[in-house]
Amino acid sequence: MGVRAAMNGTAKGTWHAPGRVNLIGEHTDYNEGFVLPFALPQGITAEGERRDDGLLELHSGGQREVVELDGLAPGRVRGWAAYPAGVAGALAEAGYLVGGATLRFTSDLPTGAGLSSSAALECATALALTGLYGVKADRRELVKITQRAENAYAGVPSGILDQSASLLCERDHALLLDCRTGLSAQVPLDLGEHRVLVVDTGVRHSLDDGRYADRRAECEKAAGLLGVPALRDVEDLAASLSRLVDPVLRRRVQHVVTENHRVQATVGLLKAGAAPEVGAMLTASHLSLRDLYQVSWPQADVAVEAAVTGGARGGRMIGGGFGGSVIVLVHRDRIARVRQAVDEAYAARSWRPPSYLEAVASPGAARLS
Numbered sequence: 001m002g003v004r005a006a007m008n009g010t011a012k013g014t015w016h017a018p019g020r021v022n023l024i025g026e027h028t029d030y031n032e033g034f035v036l037p038f039a040l041p042q043g044i045t046a047e048g049e050r051r052d053d054g055l056l057e058l059h060s061g062g063q064r065e066v067v068e069l070d071g072l073a074p075g076r077v078r079g080w081a082a083y084p085a086g087v088a089g090a091l092a093e094a095g096y097l098v099g100g101a102t103l104r105f106t107s108d109l110p111t112g113a114g115l116s117s118s119a120a121l122e123c124a125t126a127l128a129l130t131g132l133y134g135v136k137a138d139r140r141e142l143v144k145i146t147q148r149a150e151n152a153y154a155g156v157p158s159g160i161l162d163q164s165a166s167l168l169c170e171r172d173h174a175l176l177l178d179c180r181t182g183l184s185a186q187v188p189l190d191l192g193e194h195r196v197l198v199v200d201t202g203v204r205h206s207l208d209d210g211r212y213a214d215r216r217a218e219c220e221k222a223a224g225l226l227g228v229p230a231l232r233d234v235e236d237l238a239a240s241l242s243r244l245v246d247p248v249l250r251r252r253v254q255h256v257v258t259e260n261h262r263v264q265a266t267v268g269l270l271k272a273g274a275a276p277e278v279g280a281m282l283t284a285s286h287l288s289l290r291d292l293y294q295v296s297w298p299q300a301d302v303a304v305e306a307a308v309t310g311g312a313r314g315g316r317m318i319g320g321g322f323g324g325s326v327i328v329l330v331h332r333d334r335i336a337r338v339r340q341a342v343d344e345a346y347a348a349r350s351w352r353p354p355s356y357l358e359a360v361a362s363p364g365a366a367r368l369s
């Protein structure tokens with residue numbers, strides 16, 4: 001089938017998959033709730049070429065790994081190559097047979113910055129392999145396949161936020177995604193004079209250190225105790241909280257339920273043309289992630305506080321937590337002042353200065369040539 005399908009494929013090509021910023025809706029995806037990410041212009045590019053020896057030859061940053069497609073299974077490949085190899089494995093599991101390929105990856109996305117470089121790597125691989133072999137797979141199907149690659153082959157228990165953002169986002173829009181049904185809507189992201197500034201705190205994180213999995217397990221436990229399929233289904237928050245004895249579980253539930261409301265409120269504000277008011281939602285989300293979900297880290301807290309004091313409309317940590325980036329909503333005329341405020345707050349604590357990136361809502365993954 002690989003060879004027959006390749007008749008409609010292409011001998012070589014170049015594909016790009018972006019990283020993402022999640023405007024709001026953190027730690028809601030695996031609770032079957034709502035998220036609102038947008039794609040960055042930065043991402044991972046895969047230059048691919050078909051080969052007929054059943055091997056996947058992977059190049060990135062001077063490293064080379066060769067993987068046999070035959071017998072590919074979770075646990076067989078380790079390190080960074082597990083992500084692209086996992087995509088080939090998950091494609092095959094889903095019945096999309098692709099053959100060998102040489103893939104050369106380049107990236108302009110900082111790794112470990114909470115901007116989804118691993119999802120970008122998976123999605124670039126998925127487009128390259130399906131493109132090279134003429135395999136027609138729906139984007140939503142590719143979201144599941146790339147998530148499976150990350151969960152089973154790379155061993156990271158993430159939800160569908162990052163892969164959905166990379167594959168489904170559109171230019172100038174945020175993606176409102178219902179993580180239960182997979183249904184999504186494009187929400188115009190008209191920020192007027194405001195900008196989303198990414199502050200990379202320089203603290204590196206990994207989602208497989210157990211703390212992310214702990215949060216997931218706590219949420220599942222709370223949902224079980226409350227008798228709902230997922231925390232998305234909690235309707236009466238006060239009544240639900242009073243039924244939980246464990247203060248940790250109460251905090252987790254309160255975050256997830258209020259965060260889902262903040263996603264909806266943010267969409268309402270954007271639709272009403274009230275983008276600056278989204279800042280208050282971001283800050284409320286940050287405080288909830290800091291105090292209730294307890295996934296923030298000192299450099300993120302200081303960045304948000306200094307940015308807001310310096311004139312930003314609001315800000316919050318993004319991604320899984322414990323490291324990575326913060327986003328800040330700021331009037332374009334105040335960007336320099338906000339950066340200075342954050343730099344000074346870091347210097348006062350003898351922390352290395354953070355790096356900055358202006359986040360512009362960009363198209364999702366696509367073939368370049």
Ligand code: GLA
Nearest residue numbers: 026027158159160161319320
């Ligand atoms: C990481 C995971 C996502 C999501 C976020 C938290 O980025 O990859 O699936 O759970 O954390 O919102």
